[in-house]
Amino acid sequence: MSEIVDVTTLRSWLIRFAGDVEEHAAQLTELDSAIGDADHGSNLTRGLKAMVSVLADGTTPPSIGPMLKQSGMALVSSVGGASGPLYGTFFLRMATSAGECDALGPDSLAAAFRAGLEGVLARGQAVAGDKTMLDALIPAVETLEAALNEGRPFGEALKASADAAEAGRDATTPMLARKGRASYLGERSVGHQDPGATSTALLFRAAANTMIDGEDNQ
């Protein structure tokens, strides 16, 4: 398998993510209705549709940074909820990290994810354990970094990262929410899986599914 992620692959990743979210929109909204305001599924679906239509139109720039920037701006400009600026910032910071290049190696991709994560931390002022998307995002990024550091193959590292995101997602259930709308529930937020962590797990599963050769469209 190739260890290089080019523009086309990244594009596939984003489009795959959009499709997966649309498929899980009802579940995401259902989770948000338990501890939020029942719109995470529709918020993301709306935003990702806007993103996909930017990616799909002929003017998509050929290099990675600008493409991710357009994607992030599309989200920011169409969601309106908390998740819009957060996911938007994630892609915008990835864009800055990647810059005007045509392909990313594993370490550059991990660095871009790390930059995205730092952006979400800075934007949302939440920390691990607050029962937010960070509880999937942080383990996903850290696991990818660790696996690459240990010299494991790229494909394996991506899968480990997606697994970690899903484990992190599951771990949000017993947490008490301290950020976002769910925090108003206090104790009553315990026992529900966080919708944002759920969508973030989809993002990393989509990465594993699209960035590993021959695994697209599985």
Next chain:
Amino acid sequence: MSEIVDVTTLRSWLIRFAGDVEEHAAQLTELDSAIGDADHGSNLTRGLKAMVSVLADGTTPPSIGPMLKQSGMALVSSVGGASGPLYGTFFLRMATSAGECDALGPDSLAAAFRAGLEGVLARGQAVAGDKTMLDALIPAVETLEAALNEGRPFGEALKASADAAEAGRDATTPMLARKGRASYLGERSVGHQDPGATSTALLFRAAANTMIDGEDNQ
């Protein structure tokens, strides 16, 4: 039996009417809820309570006109619905007709009723057949006058008058309301007995029951 109605008897009549209305308050309100605003029972009960407390307090004037005037004013000052000014006017006009006297003979009583009726007609601008209290009031007064004209005994005439009021009350059921709140219902008012005619029938039955010797408290 005596053919003279003195202040005490008239007072008994009014108090008996108040008691009968209170007893039938639920029915009156029920009738009003079908074609009006569900308050005829409580309106009259409130007003007649005020009237009775005026009649009961030591300052009740000894002569008929002033007593009826106080009674009418008590109603006018405490009801607030359509029935307050109408019943109030009835007693106020009776008061003017009776004047400062201590007892009324049959013809004077009939004249007082007639004055009261004219007052209600003038005040409410309704006519027979409009499905209002007039549909009990008009036959009651006309029957009394006719019976006395025919020389029938006072007691018999009073009973005929009360019977006529009740027949008039029953006759309101098939009528289409043209006055008061019931008129907004148009066709839908047909098939319901008028609450005001129902209370007016109580008024004339109370007269028969109190003005005929030995028939009080039956």
Next chain:
Amino acid sequence: MKKLINAPADVVVESLRGLAAAHPGLRVDLEHRIIYRADAPVPGKVALVSGGGSGHEPLHGGFVGRGMLDAAIAGEVFTSPVPGQVVEATRNVDSGAGVVHIVKNYTGDVLNFEMAAEIALEETGIEVVAVITDDDVAVQDSLYTAGRRGVGVTVLAEKLAGAAAEAGRPLQQVADVVRRVNANGRSMGVALTSGTVPAAGRPTFDLPEGEMEIGVGIHGEPGRRRVPLAPARQVAGLLLDPILDDLDFTGGDGVIAFVNGLGATPLIELYLMYGEVAARLEKAGVRVVRSLVGPYLTSLDTAGCSVTLLKVDDDLVRLWDAPVNTPGLRWGV
């Protein structure tokens, strides 16, 4: 019943107590349930008095103040005040220039105000001119019936006649403004839910989830007909068409368009309805020169709205724009 109240019997007085506390510029007589502008009687000015059953707030108590009413009389919920209250208010606002009573056409209100005017004249010699408003096209009008109900036009009449009185016009001219407004104004309402009279404790009528009552009154009186719930665009037609059929509102100097909330319908919907009404009027060739949108004549917690159109001339537009300073309507001051 879900209401922010204490005992149902105390609702009117306790609400007036709050009104008094919130508006030190008003004088509120809790015993007689009368709201006065603090400076009444205003020397030389014709006084304006209105009132009726409670449950329609801000009408009438919220419309007391400079440029509108001198006094408002509050009856029990949906029950006309008694003549004694009206006489008391009339006596306390008359400056010698006479008093106009604005009375909504309901038998109870008409009769009680009528007796009050008679008593006021007899006992005090105060000259009272009563004008009745009856603008609700939902009710078939006829010489032989109680006639149309007085609804939305009453708000406009109180504002316009109030301005006329403030401008120093004499008694008959102020009364004439009310008559002109009533003659040139028409209304129609729709209820999506029934309000609940506190003393009754349950909704006045049942209105199933998918239905609405077109042509409803402001006391839960039945309307012209019950129809399936419809989009706002269609509702605008159901309310406007009978109004436009009843009086020609095209041409002339235009109209004041008034979309009124019945109590439980929030502003976001009222503005949306106003948008539909305005669009429909434009199509019908009716020119809107002024507008009013909000809950000004409510029916307790009824969800729904009414639409009122008033044909105006230059004089009425000037009176509309004149300063008014009341809790419920305020501008130019």
Next chain:
Amino acid sequence: MKKLINAPADVVVESLRGLAAAHPGLRVDLEHRIIYRADAPVPGKVALVSGGGSGHEPLHGGFVGRGMLDAAIAGEVFTSPVPGQVVEATRNVDSGAGVVHIVKNYTGDVLNFEMAAEIALEETGIEVVAVITDDDVAVQDSLYTAGRRGVGVTVLAEKLAGAAAEAGRPLQQVADVVRRVNANGRSMGVALTSGTVPAAGRPTFDLPEGEMEIGVGIHGEPGRRRVPLAPARQVAGLLLDPILDDLDFTGGDGVIAFVNGLGATPLIELYLMYGEVAARLEKAGVRVVRSLVGPYLTSLDTAGCSVTLLKVDDDLVRLWDAPVNTPGLRWGV
């Protein structure tokens, strides 16, 4: 769901269309869903911008005009606007004197306004100072949580900072007024019923006949606890006690007391509640110097109310009394 609307997706734009039609003195950009005062940017004046999810009308669009906001941005129902809208509004109201953003403390609003301020600075060099309101004592405040929600104080802050801007105060001083108001204001609300989001079609939460939710937010967020329905007198205590526990409102120059309707509660009840609040404050030794009663910050068709207290000094009272001319608040003009 019983609402005067067309398609749920069109509610916000169609309501704005009605607002535009009813208030020719405003300029409404339907594409960006921004309501502007017609004369913005006002030369030399600091501009005030606020916004948030729709469903709270008259907040914020109804508070645009002289002496209050220069622009209001409308998001979808209960959904924050996006940065692009905020940037557009900011750009169009800035006269060079800078722009204050008043943002209610909800994560979505805070993040979207924050990004907008960054973009505005970067793209246009406009100086933006954002101030967040977070006055809802129902939510336990903490450095580590999303913190208190911004509710009733926002209305008062928009009025008071609007007056400060109108008076020519510079950017930081206008922002300081918002900060002072937020620091000295506290709110608490109660819902008797749940509102219905048009797109959802059914009430956000179930509230059985005999119960109410104390400490509820303005989007149907849960409150501190669900308790049996209680008389208004007790409800006043349930709302006021946590406010008075949180901040000392006695002494000083007194308070502005604000009883706000949540959308489906009519004025007769709001005034009754105000009477209870005023009585309780008097007992507690809190002096009310100004008041506001009405539905100013609603939550769609929620039945219920909120109470806001604001400690004021002479300066704030003067700013309160200063002229304001908006659809939702108007005096002195």
